[in-house]
Amino acid sequence: MRSWLYGVLMINANETLSDRVDLEVQAVATLLHDLGWDTTEASPIINAGRRLEVDGAFAAREFIQEFWHERNAQVVWDAIALHTERSVSYFKDLDVQVVSKGMAMDFSRPAYGVSEEDYAAIAKAFPKSDLKDCVNDTII
Numbered sequence: 001m002r003s004w005l006y007g008v009l010m011i012n013a014n015e016t017l018s019d020r021v022d023l024e025v026q027a028v029a030t031l032l033h034d035l036g037w038d039t040t041e042a043s044p045i046i047n048a049g050r051r052l053e054v055d056g057a058f059a060a061r062e063f064i065q066e067f068w069h070e071r072n073a074q075v076v077w078d079a080i081a082l083h084t085e086r087s088v089s090y091f092k093d094l095d096v097q098v099v100s101k102g103m104a105m106d107f108s109r110p111a112y113g114v115s116e117e118d119y120a121a122i123a124k125a126f127p128k129s130d131l132k133d134c135v136n137d138t139i140i
Contacts, residue, residue, distance in 0.1 A: 003030050
């Protein structure tokens with residue numbers, strides 16, 4: 001939720017992003033990016049030979065492809081699969097950049113036009129008390 005809202009704030013603070021980023025793509029990619037963390041035994045989403053970001057990207061695309069144009073489904077796939085690879089995602093479509101930067105902001109501080117006040121309001125409304133521990137437990 002926080003990452004999505006940080007992305008929305010980035011978009012609202014930047015005229016180019018406001019004109020070019022698809023809000024639905026940004027929302028869906030951000031909100032579905034953790035599907036690859038499925039810890040259910042014998043999960044149909046998880047493939048031991050792939051990174052969790054790629055598993056999540058495939059699961060999200062499968063979920064939306066029946067209802068969306070292929071282009072938007074591919075951008076969602078890219079945004080999810082690449083969101084932790086900032087050396088790549090920050091040079092992709094603006095939609096992919098915003099998703100990655102919103103998620104990065106969740107682990108750092110306000111940036112990209114997001115004010116300290118707005119950042120703090122989101123953190124207060126949606127606390128991230130154990131975010132880093134949760135990520136470490138899931139990945140390790």
